[in-house]
Structures are given as C-alpha cells and as structure tokens.
Amino acid sequence: MPELRGTLFNFKDLINKNSSVRKLLVGWEPVIEIEALDGDERYTLIVRDRSLEEIHEGPAQQAGTVTVRGNKQVLSEIFEGKLNPAQALIDGQIEIYGQEKDMIKLDALTLVLWDV
Amino acid sequence: MKVGLTLQQGRWKATARRVAREILAPMANEIDREGKFVRAGIEAIGTNGMMGLCIPEEYGGQGIELLSTVIATEELAQGCASTAMCYVMHTCAILPIVAAASPEQLEKFIRPVAEGKILYSVSASEPGSGAHLWHVDSYAEKNADGYVVNAFKSWATSAGESDYYLIPVRSSATAPADELTLFLVSASDPQVQPVGKWDGLGMRGNSSTPVKFNNCHIAASQRIGRESIGFPLLIAFNVPVYLLTLSGLYLGLAQRARDVAVEHVKKRIHADTRNPLANLGVVQRYVAELDCDIEATRAYLYEVSRILSYLTSMLMELAKADLLEKIVDRFYQEDALLIIAKAKVMATEMVLRVVNKAFQLCGGAGYRRGHEIERLYRDARAGTLMAPDNDTLREIIGRRACGLPYPWQAASTGAKD
Numbered sequence: 282m283p284e285l286r287g288t289l290f291n292f293k294d295l296i297n298k299n300s301s302v303r304k305l306l307v308g309w310e311p312v313i314e315i316e317a318l319d320g321d322e323r324y325t326l327i328v329r330d331r332s333l334e335e336i337h338e339g340p341a342q343q344a345g346t347v348t349v350r351g352n353k354q355v356l357s358e359i360f361e362g363k364l365n366p367a368q369a370l371i372d373g374q375i376e377i378y379g380q381e382k383d384m385i386k387l388d389a390l391t392l393v394l395w396d397v
Numbered sequence: 398m399k400v401g402l403t404l405q406q407g408r409w410k411a412t413a414r415r416v417a418r419e420i421l422a423p424m425a426n427e428i429d430r431e432g433k434f435v436r437a438g439i440e441a442i443g444t445n446g447m448m449g450l451c452i453p454e455e456y457g458g459q460g461i462e463l464l465s466t467v468i469a470t471e472e473l474a475q476g477c478a479s480t481a482m483c484y485v486m487h488t489c490a491i492l493p494i495v496a497a498a499s500p501e502q503l504e505k506f507i508r509p510v511a512e513g514k515i516l517y518s519v520s521a522s523e524p525g526s527g528a529h530l531w532h533v534d535s536y537a538e539k540n541a542d543g544y545v546v547n548a549f550k551s552w553a554t555s556a557g558e559s560d561y562y563l564i565p566v567r568s569s570a571t572a573p574a575d576e577l578t579l580f581l582v583s584a585s586d587p588q589v590q591p592v593g594k595w596d597g598l599g600m601r602g603n604s605s606t607p608v609k610f611n612n613c614h615i616a617a618s619q620r621i622g623r624e625s626i627g628f629p630l631l632i633a634f635n636v637p638v639y640l641l642t643l644s645g646l647y648l649g650l651a652q653r654a655r656d657v658a659v660e661h662v663k664k665r666i667h668a669d670t671r672n673p674l675a676n677l678g679v680v681q682r683y684v685a686e687l688d689c690d691i692e693a694t695r696a697y698l699y700e701v702s703r704i705l706s707y708l709t710s711m712l713m714e715l716a717k718a719d720l721l722e723k724i725v726d727r728f729y730q731e732d733a734l735l736i737i738a739k740a741k742v743m744a745t746e747m748v749l750r751v752v753n754k755a756f757q758l759c760g761g762a763g764y765r766r767g768h769e770i771e772r773l774y775r776d777a778r779a780g781t782l783m784a785p786d787n788d789t790l791r792e793i794i795g796r797r798a799c800g801l802p803y804p805w806q807a808a809s810t811g812a813k814d
Binding site for chain 2: 304305307367370371381382386388389393
C-alpha cells in the first residue's frame with residue numbers, strides 16, 4: 282500500500298472518530314482532490330453528513346471543490362499531523378485551489394485533528 | 398499569478414484615499430491645534446462603508462480580509478493620524494466580538510458596525526500592568542444580575558466618544574492575571590467615567606484619556622464569549638488586527654511625511670542658486686532613503702497582512718466551533734504572532750527615521766507650529782510607545798528566537814528565565 286494512500290485512510294478513520302473535528306464539518310460537504318506531484322497518485326475525498334465518507338483513487342468525477350497539491354512526503358506529513366498545513370501553504374510546500382473558505386476549513390480541521 | 402492588490406483592496410484604497418484627501422486632511426490642523434475629537438472624520442469613514450471592513454460577509458461586512466483594512470488605515474492616516482488611530486482602536490475590537498458573540502449579540506453589536514452606526518474602543522492597559530496584556534489587575538465580581546467591575550483603564554482611545562468599550566478584566570478576584578473575561582460596556586453608563594481631557598504631544602484628536610469603570614454593573618448579555626476565554630480571544634483576534642492596522646497607520650504617516658518633504662524640496666528655490674532644493678544631490682539621497690525605508694516596510698506589512706487574513710479566518714472557523722482555546726497555544730508555538738510583532742516594530746521605528754529626515758528636508762519652515770511636518774513629527778512619536786511598546790515586543794521576539802516561551806506562558810507555568 283503506498284504511503285500516502287495509507288495515511289489518507291488513517292486520516293479518514295481519525296476524522297470520523299473525532300467529535301471536535303466533526304463540529305467543524307457541520308454544513309460543509311466538499312469534494313477534495315489530493316494530488317501528489319512527484320508520482321502518479323491522486324485521491325478524491327468526499328465529505329458528507331459530518332463525516333469523511335469516502336476516499337477513492339483517481340480524480341474526482343464531479344468538479345473538485347478543493348484541490349491540494351504537493352509532494353508525496355509533504356502531503357503525508359500533513360495528513361499524519363507532522364506538518365502544519367497553514368505553515369506548509371505559507372512556505373510554498375503545498376498549493377490549494379478552490380474557494381478560500383474551503384481551503385480555510387480544510388486547514389482548520391487538519392490542525393484540530395492533530396491538536397485535540 | 399496574482400500581482401498587486403485585488404479589485405476589492407484597490408477599491409477600498411481609492412475610497413480611503415478620497416476620504417483622507419477631501420475630508421480628513423482639511424480638518425487635521427484644526428483638530429491638532431484645538432485637541433478636538435475626530436467625530437466628523439469617523440462619520441465620513443462610516444458613511445463611506447469602512448467601519449466594518451473586516452466583518453465577515455454573513456454579518457454585512459467585506460470578509461476577514463485584513464489587507465484591505467490595513468491599506469484603508471494607511472490611506473486615512475495620510476489625511477489625519479488621529480482619525481486613523483480611532484479607526485484602529487475601533488477595528489481591533491470587532492473580531493473578538495464576531496468570534497464569540499451570541500446570535501443576539503451579533504445582531505446588536507456587529508451588524509450596525511457594518512452600517513457605520515457604532516464606534517468601538519478597546520481599553521486594556523492598567524496602571525499596574527502597562528503593556529502586559531497577560532497581567533490584568535481588575536476583575537469582575539459575579540452577582541445575580543450579572544457582574545460588577547471596578548477598573549481603571551489607563552488609556553482608552555476615543556474615551557468619552559465611543560459607543561462601547563471592549564474591556565478585559567480577570568474573570569474573578571481569585572482568577573490568575575491572564576484568565577480574562579471580555580465585556581462590552583456602554584459608554585452611556587453613568588458609572589463609566591473618562592478622566593480629564595486628552596492633551597498629548599501628538600495624536601491630539603483621539604481623546605486617549607484614562608477611563609474609570611466605577612462600580613459598573615454589567616449584564617451577562619454584555620459578556621463576550623464564555624468567562625475566562627478573553628485572553629485567547631484577544632490573542633487570536635484583537636492583537637493581530639491592532640498591530641497590523643497600527644503598523645498601517647504609521648506607514649501612512651511616513652508616506653505623508655515623505656510627500657510633504659518632496660513637495661517642499663521641489664518648490665523651495667534659493668535666490669542664490671535659482672534652483673529648487675530637489676536639484677541637490679544630498680536632497681535626492683535623503684528622498685531615496687525615505688522611499689527605500691517606506692517601501693521595505695510596506696512590502697513586509699502587506700505580506701504579513703495577507704498571511705494573517707488567512708490564519709485569522711482559520712481561527713474564526715475554530716472559534717465558531719468552540720475549539721479556539723485548544724488551538725491558540727499551537728499558534729504561539731508556530732510563532733504566527735511574531736511576524737506581526739516585527740511589523741509593528743519595523744513600522745513604528747521606520748516612521749521616526751522618515752519624519753526626522755523629512756523634517757530636515759523641510760528646513761526651518763517645518764519647525765513652525767502649524768506646518769504639516771511638525772504635526773506629523775509629533776504624531777509619529779507615539780508609535781514605539783504604544784502598547785505593546787517596542788521594547789516589550791523586542792523581548793518577546795528575542796525570547797522566541799532563543800527558544801524561550803512567551804512571557805505569559807512562562808508566567809503561567811512559573812518558569813524562570
């Protein structure tokens with residue numbers, strides 16, 4: 282199992298078990314694309330009904346609400362909680378495309394997940 | 398690639414510039430001479446839709462977009478620094494309220510701000526604590542009707558003129574010095590008493606007198622957020638906006654001093670040389686130094702404002718989910734506060750260098766009472782002293798650079814240096 286894939290599935294479990302994070306998901310149902318720039322890996326995360334409901338390999342079938350791009354290692358570190366996503370964005374380690382409010386929400390929930 | 402300002406930022410820059418030139422600047426000398434409060438300027442800012450620039454869109458504002466607010470402050474300061482100072486102290490009260498207010502409070506205290514109908518002031522410093530926000534002596538006593546507060550706040554911009562004061566006090570008599578609760582106190586409360594008349598060296602129109610909260614009965618409906626969440630709210634939403642807009646103010650003041658000096662050297666012609674002073678190499682060098690100093694600060698401040706817009710929006714998400722307290726400490730660790738602290742130190746020290754050189758360029762003419770450069774020189778002097786004063790900020794920046802905790806973290810753990 283590729284490292285990033287495993288990290289994302291672990292991230293899904295952690296999010297869905299975390300009541301604080303789920304508070305942040307109220308009223309937010311994005312489709313998130315994760316794209317590793319140094320390999321042929323792309324994942325689609327679907328948030329629905331206050332949980333990260335689904336992860337599948339490949340690009341989103343519908344237009345992605347948020348796209349996160351970066352090297353595999355950086356993405357893995359973010360989803361493992363080793364790297365603050367806001368800092369990674371400021372430092373140019375990742376790019377996030379989408380509505381600003383979705384980008385902010387994604388950063389916020391990642392931060393909470395690894396801090397609470 | 399996005400280069401320069403957004404359309405929204407450009408629009409607010411143009412609006413603030415127009416208000417500064419057409420309304421604030423013509424009044425500035427009279428305000429300075431007579432120490433009159435800047436009421437007309439504040440009303441003009443409100444009429445032109447700028448009193449709630451950083452309010453999220455759902456409450457009638459423009460969104461948490463701090464660069465627009467910083468740029469607006471920079472422009473307003475070029476017309477009248479006293480007016481811009483009242484604007485700073487109003488603006489930095491807004492986001493702590495947005496973050497923690499109940500729906501009823503948002504309707505009462507935030508929506509009218511976006512319509513320019515409320516002027517806020519933040520009053521935090523006390524005689525015992527000075528610039529140390531993490532050490533407040535006054536406290537709230539809870540009773541059946543709400544709270545009773547006795548506090549002497551040393552400095553309150555717009556004292557006696559604002560509609561509400563946002564004040565932090567300790568949550569109870571036994572609470573630690575940084576366990577704070579925020580209250581919005583109506584200026585119409587007869588127990589709220591501004592002390593004396595403001596008569597400062599500069600910034601003479603901003604009514605920065607002390608305010609006494611004398612056995613003040615405050616309803617629970619005027620408490621902002623839970624008890625004891627005041628310090629995280631201030632660190633997340635008041636301090637960043639305050640330091641950024643204050644830096645914008647002094648950047649604008651420096652720009653105006655530079656422009657006044659350049660106008661002077663272009664017009665001033667000595668009879669013997671029959672050339673304007675601008676033709677002198679030494680004058681050109683002075684002007685170049687002013688421009689480099691100003692542009693360096695502007696580049697840093699704008700970049701920091703963009704970053705803080707993002708981080709503040711993220712903190713707002715967390716505050717709305719009642720997760721702020723758990724995250725604020727992490728922000729200390731990530732040192733997001735330091736980049737703003739550096740902006741304040743840079744801007745308030747840059748402006749002193751700039752007004753000093755601009756003064757020199759204006760020669761003896763600038764030394765006369767009533768010359769604009771003389772007013773700017775006095776207005777500029779407040780920046781390094783304003784809380785947190787630059788020495789306190791340097792200590793904080795230096796502590797973190799040396800791997801030591803923030804002063805309030807050291808105080809709460811009892812750690813010794």
